[in-house]
Amino acid sequence: xxxxxxxxIKENVKEMFLNANVHLSEDIKNALKEAxxxxxxxxxxxxxxxxNIDVADxxxxxxxxxxxxxxxxxxxxxxxxxxxxxxxxxxxxxxxEAYEEGYFRKSVVKSPVFxxxxxxxxTPAIIYYKYVKGDKVNIKVMPKGFxxxxxxxxxxxxxxxxxxxxxxxxxxxxxxxxxxxxxxIVVGVGIGGTMEKSAMMAKEALFLDINYKEKDENLxxxxxxxxxxxxxxxxxxxxxxxxxxxxxxxxxxxxTHIAGLPVSVNIGCxxxxxxxxxx
Amino acid sequence: xxxxxxxxxxxxxxxxxxxESVYLTGYIYTARDAAHKRLYNAIxxxxxxxxxxxxxxxxxxxxxxxxxxxxxxxxxxxTSMRMDKYTPLLMENGLRVIIGKGERGDIVLDAxxxxxxxxxxxxxGSGALIKNCIKSSEVIAYDDLLSEAIRKMYVEDLPVITAxxxxxxxxxxxxxxxxxx
Numbered sequence: 001x002x003x004x005x006x007x008x009i010k011e012n013v014k015e016m017f018l019n020a021n022v023h024l025s026e027d028i029k030n031a032l033k034e035a036x037x038x039x040x041x042x043x044x045x046x047x048x049x050x051x052n053i054d055v056a057d058x059x060x061x062x063x064x065x066x067x068x069x070x071x072x073x074x075x076x077x078x079x080x081x082x083x084x085x086x087x088x089x090x091x092x093x094x095x096x097e098a099y100e101e102g103y104f105r106k107s108v109v110k111s112p113v114f115x116x117x118x119x120x121x122x123t124p125a126i127i128y129y130k131y132v133k134g135d136k137v138n139i140k141v142m143p144k145g146f147x148x149x150x151x152x153x154x155x156x157x158x159x160x161x162x163x164x165x166x167x168x169x170x171x172x173x174x175x176x177x178x179x180x181x182x183x184x185i186v187v188g189v190g191i192g193g194t195m196e197k198s199a200m201m202a203k204e205a206l207f208l209d210i211n212y213k214e215k216d217e218n219l220x221x222x223x224x225x226x227x228x229x230x231x232x233x234x235x236x237x238x239x240x241x242x243x244x245x246x247x248x249x250x251x252x253x254x255x256t257h258i259a260g261l262p263v264s265v266n267i268g269c270x271x272x273x274x275x276x277x278x279x
Numbered sequence: 280x281x282x283x284x285x286x287x288x289x290x291x292x293x294x295x296x297x298x299e300s301v302y303l304t305g306y307i308y309t310a311r312d313a314a315h316k317r318l319y320n321a322i323x324x325x326x327x328x329x330x331x332x333x334x335x336x337x338x339x340x341x342x343x344x345x346x347x348x349x350x351x352x353x354x355x356x357x358t359s360m361r362m363d364k365y366t367p368l369l370m371e372n373g374l375r376v377i378i379g380k381g382e383r384g385d386i387v388l389d390a391x392x393x394x395x396x397x398x399x400x401x402x403x404g405s406g407a408l409i410k411n412c413i414k415s416s417e418v419i420a421y422d423d424l425l426s427e428a429i430r431k432m433y434v435e436d437l438p439v440i441t442a443x444x445x446x447x448x449x450x451x452x453x454x455x456x457x458x459x460x
Contacts, residue, residue, distance in 0.1 A: 038458070039454065039457075039458055041298065041440065041450075041454060042458075044300070045402055048402045048405050048408065048438070049402065049404065049405060051405075051408060052402075052404065052405040052406070052407050052408040055407045055408055055411070056353075056407035059407065061352070061353055061406075061407040061410060062343050062352065062353040062406065062407065063353070063404065063406065063407060064353060064355055064403075064404045064405075064406045064407075065340065065341065065342050065343045065352065065353040065354050065355050065406040065426075066341075066355075066357070066406075067343060067353075103343055103344045103345065103346045103352050104343055104344075104352075105341065105342065105343045105344070105352070105353075105426045106425065106426070107341075107426070116313065118424075118425050118426075120425070147357065147358045147380075147381075147403065150358070178381070178382055178451070178455070179380070179381040179382050179451055180358050180360060180381045180382070182380070182403040182404045232459065232460050233455070233459060234454075234455040234456065234457065234458035234459030234460070235455060236454065236455070236458055238380065238381075238400065238402055238403060239381055239382060239451055239455070240400065240440065240442070240450055240451065240454050241450075241453075241454025241455050241457055241458045242454075242458050243458055269403070269404055270404055271404045
């Protein structure tokens with residue numbers, strides 16, 4: 001058994017949000033820098049996007065004013081015992097301190113339908129726990145902006161639907177989103193499981209390095225086909241036309257029921273921010 | 280590159296063509312979802328509103344708080360389409376110049392043509408860069424809305440692209456068509 005004080009989790013969550021809101025991961029930075037755009041307006045926008053990443057990095061300023069709703073995936077080893085404050089309170093405290101000390105925008109309202117009063121500290125976070133084998137705790141954090149989050153889609157396809165129907169649904173979702181999610185985007189796709197499982201996988205897929213190599217040949221082919229089709233939509237950087245509409249398509253799958261084929265799409269904007277740490 | 284001083288004159292607006300890049304200097308007012316709802320409801324109920332729409336430029340934005348010694352935090356544009364249902368009424372009441380990001384619905388396109396307005400796009404997700412163009416910022420209304428309050432800001436050389444011009448030419452449509460295959 002390994003005893004971990006939840007203060008350690010809090011401190012890590014805090015540091016990770018402070019960092020993720022200001023510095024982009026290398027895969028996304030490189031993809032944006034190396035993007036080969038043919039549209040002159042698109043080229044100009046990519047230059048602005050890259051300059052912004054640079055300024056944010058050097059001046060410790062949030063890359064985007066939408067510092068997001070705080071999403072946390074916590075993978076807890078079965079040999080770990082938490083001592084101290086309740087784990088959920090510690091995670092929320094980490095979020096609270098990061099958003100205060102980082103001068104990040106507090107974007108969470110308490111009641112989604114009625115008075116929509118701001119909670120003023122960007123909590124509660126969205127937290128998913130997973131039990132895994134071992135004595136480590138893996139923390140994944142994502143400040144998720146809602147320009148892109150609002151463009152997410154879920155569809156319960158039929159088992160009779162084929163690969164092409166999955167591809168079409170994903171491409172159609174991105175086409176409908178158009179300029180709204182701040183392209184060039186990263187597309188997270190969850191296929192299988194149940195309705196909510198597919199949606200969670202679509203979110204979790206956004207943590208994957210956009211250059212990951214998929215071992216399943218069929219899935220790898222599907223990723224490439226979706227990416228090509230998205231870049232042929234003409235959306236371009238900021239949706240003002242061009243061929244660089246997405247820089248990555250990340251797919252996660254799970255077994256599903258004989259009667260179903262759930263598919264979800266979760267979109268990350270060009271500042272798709274996330275960080276992962278194992279302690 | 281074209282440089283314009285705010286508020287824009289009728290002839291400035293008439294001279295703008297979709298696709299044209301412009302640097303804007305002058306006062307703008309931030310307003311996004313919650314502030315729009317209040318402005319809209321106040322107009323509907325014949326109550327006074329805190330800004331003179333005919334002399335104002337509205338910027339769809341909700342900034343990060345400023346660090347000590349800074350004017351404002353990161354301050355890029357938010358998705359404009361969520362404001363679509365409020366925009367025609369604001370234009371009917373004098374609003375002509377809007378800055379945001381992303382495409383607009385037909386009701387806004389029609390209003391822009393009817394009232395001879397202009398819609399500029401700032402680059403979404405470039406809040407750290409835009410922050411450097413903002414030289415002053417003060418909350419002038421709805422301070423309980425925090426980041427969604429109405430702020431009066433002085434901007435210098437704010438880079439924008441003319442996305443929908445006063446003739447209704449819509450860059451989001453024309454450019455996407457151009458690169459589709």
